[in-house]
Amino acid sequence: MNELLNNILFLPEQASTFAERVDNLHIFVVTVTMLSSLAVGTAALYFFFRYRRRTPEQLTEYVIPSVKTEFLFVSLPLIFFLTWFVIGFRDFVFVTTPPKDAMDVYVMGKQWMWKFAYPEGPNGVNVLHVPANRPVRLLITSRDVLHSFFVPAFRIKMDAVPGRYTQTWFEATKPGTYQILCTEYCGLSHSKMLGEVVVLSPEEWDAWLKEQRRGDLANRQDALADLSLAPQPARMAEQGQKVAAEVGCFKCHTVNGEPHIGPTFLGLYGRQETLQDGSAIRADEAYITQSMMDPGAHLVTGYANAMPTFQGKLTGPQTAAIVEYIKTLRTPDIRTTGASQGPVYEPIQQ
Amino acid sequence: MSPSSSSIAAEPGAVPAPGEHHDHHPSYLVDGTTVKSWLLTLDHKRIGVMYLIWVLLFFLVGGIYALVVRLELLTPGPTIVDAMTYNRAFTMHGVVMIFLFMIPAIPGAFGNFMLPLMLGAKDVAFPRLNLLSLYLLLSGAAIAIWGMLNGGMDTGWTFYTPYSTHTTTTVAPILFGAFIIGFSSIATGLNFIVTTHTMRAPGITWFRMPLFVWAMYATACIQVLATPVLGLVLLLVVGEQLFQFGIFDPARGGDPVLFQHLFWFYSHPAVYIMVLPAFGVMSEVVAAFSRKNIFGYRAVAFSSLGIAFVGFFAWGHHMFVSGQSTFNAGVFAVLTMLVGVFTAIKVFNWVGTVYKGAVDFKTPFAYFCGFLYFTVFGGMTGVAFATASLDVPWHDTYFVVAHFHFIMVGATIMAFMAALHYWFPKMFGKTYHEGWGLVSAALIILGFNATFIPQFLLGNAGMPRRYYEYPERFQTLNVASTTGATLLAFGFLITAIYLTYSLVYGEKASSNPWNSRGYEWLTESPPPTHNFIGPQPVYTDEPHFYVDREKAEVPDAV
Numbered sequence: 001m002n003e004l005l006n007n008i009l010f011l012p013e014q015a016s017t018f019a020e021r022v023d024n025l026h027i028f029v030v031t032v033t034m035l036s037s038l039a040v041g042t043a044a045l046y047f048f049f050r051y052r053r054r055t056p057e058q059l060t061e062y063v064i065p066s067v068k069t070e071f072l073f074v075s076l077p078l079i080f081f082l083t084w085f086v087i088g089f090r091d092f093v094f095v096t097t098p099p100k101d102a103m104d105v106y107v108m109g110k111q112w113m114w115k116f117a118y119p120e121g122p123n124g125v126n127v128l129h130v131p132a133n134r135p136v137r138l139l140i141t142s143r144d145v146l147h148s149f150f151v152p153a154f155r156i157k158m159d160a161v162p163g164r165y166t167q168t169w170f171e172a173t174k175p176g177t178y179q180i181l182c183t184e185y186c187g188l189s190h191s192k193m194l195g196e197v198v199v200l201s202p203e204e205w206d207a208w209l210k211e212q213r214r215g216d217l218a219n220r221q222d223a224l225a226d227l228s229l230a231p232q233p234a235r236m237a238e239q240g241q242k243v244a245a246e247v248g249c250f251k252c253h254t255v256n257g258e259p260h261i262g263p264t265f266l267g268l269y270g271r272q273e274t275l276q277d278g279s280a281i282r283a284d285e286a287y288i289t290q291s292m293m294d295p296g297a298h299l300v301t302g303y304a305n306a307m308p309t310f311q312g313k314l315t316g317p318q319t320a321a322i323v324e325y326i327k328t329l330r331t332p333d334i335r336t337t338g339a340s341q342g343p344v345y346e347p348i349q350q
Numbered sequence: 351m352s353p354s355s356s357s358i359a360a361e362p363g364a365v366p367a368p369g370e371h372h373d374h375h376p377s378y379l380v381d382g383t384t385v386k387s388w389l390l391t392l393d394h395k396r397i398g399v400m401y402l403i404w405v406l407l408f409f410l411v412g413g414i415y416a417l418v419v420r421l422e423l424l425t426p427g428p429t430i431v432d433a434m435t436y437n438r439a440f441t442m443h444g445v446v447m448i449f450l451f452m453i454p455a456i457p458g459a460f461g462n463f464m465l466p467l468m469l470g471a472k473d474v475a476f477p478r479l480n481l482l483s484l485y486l487l488l489s490g491a492a493i494a495i496w497g498m499l500n501g502g503m504d505t506g507w508t509f510y511t512p513y514s515t516h517t518t519t520t521v522a523p524i525l526f527g528a529f530i531i532g533f534s535s536i537a538t539g540l541n542f543i544v545t546t547h548t549m550r551a552p553g554i555t556w557f558r559m560p561l562f563v564w565a566m567y568a569t570a571c572i573q574v575l576a577t578p579v580l581g582l583v584l585l586l587v588v589g590e591q592l593f594q595f596g597i598f599d600p601a602r603g604g605d606p607v608l609f610q611h612l613f614w615f616y617s618h619p620a621v622y623i624m625v626l627p628a629f630g631v632m633s634e635v636v637a638a639f640s641r642k643n644i645f646g647y648r649a650v651a652f653s654s655l656g657i658a659f660v661g662f663f664a665w666g667h668h669m670f671v672s673g674q675s676t677f678n679a680g681v682f683a684v685l686t687m688l689v690g691v692f693t694a695i696k697v698f699n700w701v702g703t704v705y706k707g708a709v710d711f712k713t714p715f716a717y718f719c720g721f722l723y724f725t726v727f728g729g730m731t732g733v734a735f736a737t738a739s740l741d742v743p744w745h746d747t748y749f750v751v752a753h754f755h756f757i758m759v760g761a762t763i764m765a766f767m768a769a770l771h772y773w774f775p776k777m778f779g780k781t782y783h784e785g786w787g788l789v790s791a792a793l794i795i796l797g798f799n800a801t802f803i804p805q806f807l808l809g810n811a812g813m814p815r816r817y818y819e820y821p822e823r824f825q826t827l828n829v830a831s832t833t834g835a836t837l838l839a840f841g842f843l844i845t846a847i848y849l850t851y852s853l854v855y856g857e858k859a860s861s862n863p864w865n866s867r868g869y870e871w872l873t874e875s876p877p878p879t880h881n882f883i884g885p886q887p888v889y890t891d892e893p894h895f896y897v898d899r900e901k902a903e904v905p906d907a908v
Contacts, residue, residue: 005355009809009810010805010807010808010810010811010827011811012812013484013810014575015465021739022739022740022742022743025737025739026740027738029734029737029740030734032730033727033730033731033734036726036730037723037726037727040697040698040701040722040726041722041723043701043723044701044704044719047701047704047705047707048709048711048719049709050702051640051704051705051706051708051709051859052708052709052710052711053641053708053709053710054708056865057865058641058708059641059708059896059897059898060640060641060642060643060706060707060708060896060897061706061897062643062704062897063642063643063645063705063706064643064645064646065645065646065649065699065702069646069702070646070649070695071868072700073646073649073694073695073698074691074694074695076694077690077691077694078691081687081690081691081736082684082687083684083732084733084734084737085684085687085736085737085738087737087739088737088738088739088740089679089680089683089738089739090681090739091739092670092676092679092680092683092742093676093740095737095739095742096676096679097676109672144512145512145516146510146512146513146606148671148745148746150743150746150747150812150814152743152811152812154413155742155743156742156743157671157742157743157745157746158671158673159671159672159673161600161606161607161672161673162512162600162601162606163600163601163605163606164600164673166672166673179812179821181812181814182814183745183746183747183815184510184746185506185510185513185815185816186513187437187504187506187513188433188434188437188504189379189433190437190816190817190818191433191814191816191817191818191819191820192819214837304647328718
C-alpha cells in the first residue's frame, strides 16, 4: 500500500529514519487535500447544474450564512491545519535535533562541488561515506555563495551559508548509493553540483576506515622522508591552491570535473590523456610540470594551444605545490593527512 | 436595458437612462482622439486601458521567456540554449511576470478602471499621481529591459545574496528598475486608499462597497506598507555590489540570511498583492453569474483584510532550512496557516454564493471554476508547505514552482481572464464570441494543469528548481510539463485573436449585457468621460443584490 502510494506520488525510496516519518505525513496531507478539493468541487458542480439559470431575468433568494455555518467554515480547516502542524512540527524538531552520539562530518559547499571532512580522518570531494544505522550529524558551511545540501532519499535538506555553520542529521537505514543535489541556485553550474552518499554496512565501513587510515599512514611516511625539503603534503597542497589561484590557473582549468578552456584538474593526476598526435601519456608529476613550463609540448586532444608558458614565473617550490594540489583533486575521495581544508570550528553545542 | 430602478436613485430626480444625451456625453474612448490626449490623460479609464495594453505586452514577454525555459527542459542535457542564457531566461521570466505583470495587472488595469465607477466617483482621488504611477512603471520597465538587453541577470527573481553581489552579470540596472516600479506600486496603493475613504457616493457605506473594492483596499494597504522595504533592500544590494557595503557579505562581516528576511518581508505579502485583487474579481464574477447576493459578504470582506494582516507575519516560512531556529520555524508555521484559514472562508462563501443561485455558465464563470480549483489545490499545498517537516524535502524543488504557479499565477490568471471577459463590454462597448471564449478557457485551464501537475510530481521526486540540466529519470515529467505549456500558450493565442477581432468587428454591447447589479454597470458601455451622466447617484442597495424585494424577506440594508 505504502509502496504503491509512493510510486503514484513519484517519491524516491525511503533510505533514512526521517524519510518514513515525512512520507506518512505527506500521504495524510495529500489525502486530506484531495478529499477536500473533491468535496468543494463536487458541491460546486452540483450547484452549477441544480441552480442553473432558467430565465435571463431570474432573481434569487436572499441567503446568508448563519453564525454556525461561518464558524464551521473557520473551524473545519483550522482543525486540519493544526493537526498537520502538530505532527509536522514534531517531525521538524526531530530532524533539527541531532542525537548526542551522532558521528560528525563537516560539509563544505563550493562552486560547484561538495567537500566532506571527518574530524578524525580523511577528506573527500563529492562522495560522502557513512555507515548504515548510525546517526550522522552534518556541519554545513559554504566557501562562496549559498548552496543547499539535499539528499532526496533521506528527505533532508539544509542550506550551506557562507560565514556560518548550519547542521542537520540523518540515520541511513540501508546500504547503497544516494544522490546529493544542490537546491539553492549558485550560478552557472548549479545543476552540475551533484554528489553521492555511499552508505556502507558496518563491516564495509570498518574496512573502509582501515583503508583510509593506511592511506594516511603512507602519506605521513612520505612526509617524514621529505621533511627536510618540503612541508607536509597537506600544507603544500594548500599553498598550491593559493598559488594556482594567484597565477590564474582557474581562469581556464576547473576543479569540478568540467572541461573549460583547458582540461579540468579534477582527477587529472594519474589520468591517461590522449594527445593530439594520437599517442597517450600518463599525467604524472613530470608531465604536469612540463605542461606548465612548455604547454605546447604535449597537447591533449580537443584543446587549443592557448596556454602561456609559466617558465620563469613560477619558482620550483611553487610548481611543486601546484602539482601537489592537483594530486589532491581526486575522485572519489582524497587521502591526505589532517582534517578538512575548510576552517574547523568547534562542534555546535547542543 | 436599463438598470433596476430599485438599486439606484438620484437626488433630485432620476438618473437619465443610458443612451439619453448620448451626443453631449461621448464615451471616454472617443473624447479626444489625439495621441497626446491619451498619453497625458488624467482619466482613470484611459489610464486603466493603457495599463492593460502594457501589462498584456509584458505578459507576452514573460511568456516567451517561460517557453524558452520549458523548451530547454525538454531534454536532460542542453537543448536550445546554453546554461548562462537559460539562467538569464528564468530570472527574467520571474522578474517580468512578477514586477511587470502579476503585481500591476489587476490593480493597474481593472482597479483603475472600475474602482471609481464602483464607488460612484468621477475619478480617483489623485488623477495626476495615477498617471505618474503608470509612467513610473514604464520607466522602471525600460531600465530593467535595458539591463536585460545589456548583459541580463542570472540570479533568479529572488536576487539572493551573496550570489547577486558576486555575479558578473548586470544586476544593478534591473534592481534599480524594480526599485522604481516599487514607487509605481506605492502610488497606486495610496491613490486607492484615499479614493475609497473619501470618494464614495452617497449610500455606499463601507458594507455596501463591492467586494472588488474591499480586495483592492486590502491590497493597497500591503502595497503602501511592504513595498518600501523591497525598495530599501534592492538599493542595499546595488550598494553592496557597486561599493562593497558589507551588509550581506560574510567576508565583510555581513549576514546573507538578513537579505532573505528583508526580501521576504516584502515578497511574501507581495503574493497577496497578486492574489487579493484576483479574489476580488472572483467575488464580483460569482455574484454576477449566479445572480445572487454574496453568501457571507462581511466574512469575505474581512478575510481580505485578514489575509493582508497575517500576510506580514508569514515570511519566515521561506527560511525553514536556512538555519533559523527551530522555534522560529514553529511560530512562522502556525502564522502561515492562518492565511489558509482566511482563504478557506472565501472559498466556502463563494461556493455558498452559488447555492440557490441562477447560474449562467459564460466564459468568466468558466474561469471562476478554474480559479476555484487552483485556489483550493494551490492553497492546500501552501498549508502543506507551512507544515515545517514537509517543507524540508520540498524546499526549492519543483514542488515549490508548481505550488506558487497554482495559487499565485493560476488563480491570478484565471481572475485576470475572467475580468477581461466580464468587463470587456463595459470597457470597450463591444461583445466577444462566447463559443471561442469557452473553448479557450477550457484550453487554458487544461494546459495549466498539464504544465504544473507534473511539476508537483517532479518536486516529490526531488528535482531542484533552476536546473539547466537534470538526471534522466526526470525527463518524462518534464516532457509532459512542456507539452502542457505549449497547450497553454495556444489557449492564450486564441484569446488574443478573438478579443482583438471583437475589439474591431464585435457587436455593440448594451450598457449591461450580463444583467449584473454591480454599480459599474449603472453607466453606459463604454462610460462617458465623467463616468455618470447627470447628478451624483445615490445607492440604496448592496452591489451584489439580486433579490426580489416584493417577495422575499430581506433585512434592511445597513
